[in-house]
Amino acid sequence: MTHFLFCVCQLGAEPAVKAELATLRPELRFAYSRPGLVTFKSPSPVAPDAPLPAVFVRAFGASLGPAEGPAQVFTMLSGTCPEGQPVRLHVWERDVTRPGEEPHGFRYGPRAAEVRAALLAAWPEGQHPLLPGEVAAVGDRVLDVIVAEDEPWWVGHHVHGPGHSPFPGGRIAVDMPPEAPSRAYRKLEEALIWSGAPVRAGDVAVEIGSAPGGASYALLRRGVTVYGIDPALMDPVVLDYRGPADNRFIHLHRPMSMVQRADLPTALHWVLMDVNLAPQVALITARRLAARPRHALHGVLLTLKLDDWRAVRHIPRLLASIGAMGMEEVKATQLPSNRMELFVCGLTRAGRQRLTGP
Numbered sequence: 001m002t003h004f005l006f007c008v009c010q011l012g013a014e015p016a017v018k019a020e021l022a023t024l025r026p027e028l029r030f031a032y033s034r035p036g037l038v039t040f041k042s043p044s045p046v047a048p049d050a051p052l053p054a055v056f057v058r059a060f061g062a063s064l065g066p067a068e069g070p071a072q073v074f075t076m077l078s079g080t081c082p083e084g085q086p087v088r089l090h091v092w093e094r095d096v097t098r099p100g101e102e103p104h105g106f107r108y109g110p111r112a113a114e115v116r117a118a119l120l121a122a123w124p125e126g127q128h129p130l131l132p133g134e135v136a137a138v139g140d141r142v143l144d145v146i147v148a149e150d151e152p153w154w155v156g157h158h159v160h161g162p163g164h165s166p167f168p169g170g171r172i173a174v175d176m177p178p179e180a181p182s183r184a185y186r187k188l189e190e191a192l193i194w195s196g197a198p199v200r201a202g203d204v205a206v207e208i209g210s211a212p213g214g215a216s217y218a219l220l221r222r223g224v225t226v227y228g229i230d231p232a233l234m235d236p237v238v239l240d241y242r243g244p245a246d247n248r249f250i251h252l253h254r255p256m257s258m259v260q261r262a263d264l265p266t267a268l269h270w271v272l273m274d275v276n277l278a279p280q281v282a283l284i285t286a287r288r289l290a291a292r293p294r295h296a297l298h299g300v301l302l303t304l305k306l307d308d309w310r311a312v313r314h315i316p317r318l319l320a321s322i323g324a325m326g327m328e329e330v331k332a333t334q335l336p337s338n339r340m341e342l343f344v345c346g347l348t349r350a351g352r353q354r355l356t357g358p
């Protein structure tokens, strides 16, 4: 049993992780950090299935320490995981820059694939049968190997369950079509995959802060009709879009303060928001548009901008105010593509029923 916990986050978000952990797990002491990786020492052993509801932590688990190669990784694995227990292998790269600042042509994956191949080639199948594929299922024992240029691998393990991403390191793979007007396309696809929000073809959504249109384009491609509120220009690929079921984009070409609930269809299923304004200000409009008539509303999908990491202390209050918009469930995370911001998904009773219903 190890006494260390590892947390992986966006590069630069380490202070936010420390601040969150100081509140959530005050018994932990900061131990070590690298960009995008923070470890903590616990007075008691860290269980691999312990939950950690931290917004800024993308991946976490019991930390086993650095390793120079496969043999050392397998010794660590044998020391923590009973022989014969199947293991899923997650190998991923720590962030190399802040999101969106990667060098031209850079992509995450090749370095991790190389390390994964080296581990698979030497895998002790007799001791720990390897689960095929990378997407974790509830209850899986996951071996975490975090890689970075010119550094030993960092090894940990966890049991997959609520709060853990099924994908290695919480990095959600999204293919962005070349014509997508902005990286918000990726952000919204990540948000839908992470939250599991039941957005369906035929739904009607409003996006506050829709230009140039990456998120709207992602919704349109999913068959949603989108009302976009923004005084800035929308990309023609969005304006000209016609879906197979005739879903389309309608531009309310003005600031959000000049849009009334009556300007939108009575049956509105989703309220999205991605404006570069303080959350307290932006949420006033989201609340207004999510209010009556609310019979059809399934939820809200909101990007909240942060001024700096000290804003972390306001998050519980912001989430409570989103809950008070009629949401039965509210969850938040910093998605891999989020910059100085976080994503919040709130679901109404109707939204939750759609998730669990037929």
Ligand SMILES: C[S@@+](CC[C@H](N)C(=O)[O-])C[C@H]1O[C@@H](n2cnc3c(N)ncnc32)[C@H](O)[C@@H]1O
Pocket: 181, 182, 184, 185, 208, 209, 210, 211, 212, 213, 214, 215, 216, 229, 230, 231, 232, 254, 255, 256, 257, 274, 275, 276, 277
């Ligand atoms: C991060 S961008 C939105 C990106 C967009 N969601 C996409 O998918 O491409 C923020 C947008 O908020 C808009 N915005 C700022 N203040 C606004 C206001 N008062 N009302 C409506 N939109 C506003 C800006 O014009 C800008 O287009």
